[in-house]
Amino acid sequence: MNTNPNGRIYTAGLVIIGDEILSGRTHDKNIAQVASWLQVQGIRLTEVRVVADVQDRIVDAVNSLRASYDYLFTTGGIGPTHDDITVDAVAQALSVPVVIHPEAREILERYYADKGGTNEGRLRMARVPEGAELIPNRMSGAPGIKIGNVFLMAGVPHITAGMLDALTGTLEGGARLLSETIGCWVPESEVADLLREAERAHDSCQIGSYPFFRSGHVGANFVVRSTEADALAHCVAALCEGLSERGYDFTPGGI
Amino acid sequence: MNTNPNGRIYTAGLVIIGDEILSGRTHDKNIAQVASWLQVQGIRLTEVRVVADVQDRIVDAVNSLRASYDYLFTTGGIGPTHDDITVDAVAQALSVPVVIHPEAREILERYYADKGGTNEGRLRMARVPEGAELIPNRMSGAPGIKIGNVFLMAGVPHITAGMLDALTGTLEGGARLLSETIGCWVPESEVADLLREAERAHDSCQIGSYPFFRSGHVGANFVVRSTEADALAHCVAALCEGLSERGYDFTPGGI
CATH class of the missing domain: 3.30.70.600 (Ribosomal protein S10)
Structure with missing residues (x-):
């Protein structure tokens, strides 16, 4: 069913990291926007998991979905505060260390130059799993992160939207549904x-x-x-x- | 962390069955309402999975979450049409047959008496996994279903709300967060x-x-x-x- 001419269906999973969604405090807006964007890329969103800000839970979800689908997206947990642990969890899932990305550090230093400069929290956002590339963030300083088939994006929907926009046309997809x-x-x-x-x-x-x-x-x-x-x-x-x-x-x- | 006096934290998982959510067509409203309702019951929503209307996917998610948490809720896929397969999937997950629930059948016959009567599609909504009890539906005819620690609810948010309301105070919970x-x-x-x-x-x-x-x-x-x-x-x-x-x-x- 729903095969494209060459028979290949491209699929994606989405892991939403967010105590605020699980508490009912915040209504999720990322599922719908990621799903709609993926459809235009010819990729089918096939499963979503919402997990708490607990490292082992994120690791399990990332490992399960990155193996099951062509692409895995995550939203949330890449900010400057102590509850932002997605980078650590994805590094653990991929068995690579967390390193400072020099370009991310430069971006943050530039972005915060007239906003009080960088500090420990802000420089947390230059941390990436080793081997990662950056996803441009057109809305605020901290970039998204791409490593293998895993894409780490912001939790704030309008920042996520900008990162998706930057990725438009860069992923291999099939016939659009x-x-x-x-x-x-x-x-x-x-x-x-x-x-x-x-x-x-x-x-x-x-x-x-x-x-x-x-x-x-x-x-x-x-x-x-x-x-x-x-x-x-x-x-x-x-x-x-x-x-x-x-x-x-x-x-x-x-x- | 966050222990109540007797040390017991009650947890729940939620499986959302819905191609319409994964396509981006419909914005989910059930995560937030189930999460908020659970908090009042002293139960913590700990994981959510959104899966497609594909029986094996539902079976996997149900089996994974019903074993991991005290309670498992599902929304969606209990209506009258061919894409409503949640009852079959949960029965498969629990290794029990699907049977007609006599009380559900009576409820449906009463509800549809002045609406053209029952037909094959409508009577699908009297099907339950063997051993199940009904959850009252105050909004429309078809009841929700409870079997073991699994609660099957409607996908339409205002019908789900009525079913949650009917369950208020019936589940054992811990201290409220x-x-x-x-x-x-x-x-x-x-x-x-x-x-x-x-x-x-x-x-x-x-x-x-x-x-x-x-x-x-x-x-x-x-x-x-x-x-x-x-x-x-x-x-x-x-x-x-x-x-x-x-x-x-x-x-x-x-x-």
Whole structure:
């Protein structure tokens, strides 16, 4: 299913390091932005783990996901404070020492020159797992870090966005996953058989059903996904025809 | 750290089943609401995994987290359509068959009596892993499911909220994790040493630092957490004193 012409599907995992997410204090915004960005690169976000700011937990998650997927992204824990331990955890996961990256140090010294200069906390952000390259940070001083297939990014969403932007077009991906959404004011349970049949009849397509309840009415968005534009169009057409035959109006693009 | 009087910390894992989250189409709202609800029950959300609607992936995540933590919650994949496979996956993980729950069937027949009656899709929602109990759903027909330490809940956030509400006070938990937040218009990198020292000097406390950038200025919220009220108060006082000594104003309760 969803294969591109050369049959290669590129996948990624994401590890979110953040006590603030697990406490419910902060609503995560990085899953959606990393997922959307990866889709444009032709890479499929396949698993996310949110772990606490505990080194062993980060090491386990990093080792599990970097081996399972083509790419592994992390967000959070690369700042200047004592609870920022992602660099140490990734170095441990990769069995390499933590070293000072000379270019990162220069960037930080330049960035903080008119902000009171560097100090111990600020220079923590020049620490990288040995062998790492830097990911430009267009928003603030401290760069992101790339080592092997692991990409360490900031936790603050707008800084992460800038790092993703800097990486755009640099990763090898496959065919982009295409999708079309059809919205319908119908309880999904009334058309479950139709959805199943439409998916079965179109090999390279997947159909997701996402119910909602708005303004006192029940509805659902049906999202058809495929890497093949023709198959996608046929499946969408079949689904729309099925809805029409049963007397349901639908809204292309979703509700 | 953060032990309650009898030394027992209660933990939970959360598995979010949802292609719609991994595609970036839908912003997750369940992590924060499950986390906040658990805190009130004296249970700490310790790990979250977001996995695709693929049975083996769900089975792996369920088996890993139900063994690692006191409780495991899942959201998503218990509806009427073909992509709702959480019940099958949890049954496989627990090595039990899927059976029809008579009470769930009655609930669904009642709920759909004036909505066109039940059909194959709707009756899928009466399927449970053998030995399961139901979690009341006050919002729509299909109940949640409890089996052993595993709780299967809806993916739609307001339905999940109702199921959590029905479970309030029914789970054994420990001392509630208390927290206080101090906001300060300071780059966290200027006070990283102060944060580290305050945490080190207060054994049962953890300090998280959450930077932000608003209205053109850099600031941070420092969140001190402990299950012990006295220790929390001492740590907060020490941190506030340290900020004052360095000439920083701060905002109790956070910015």
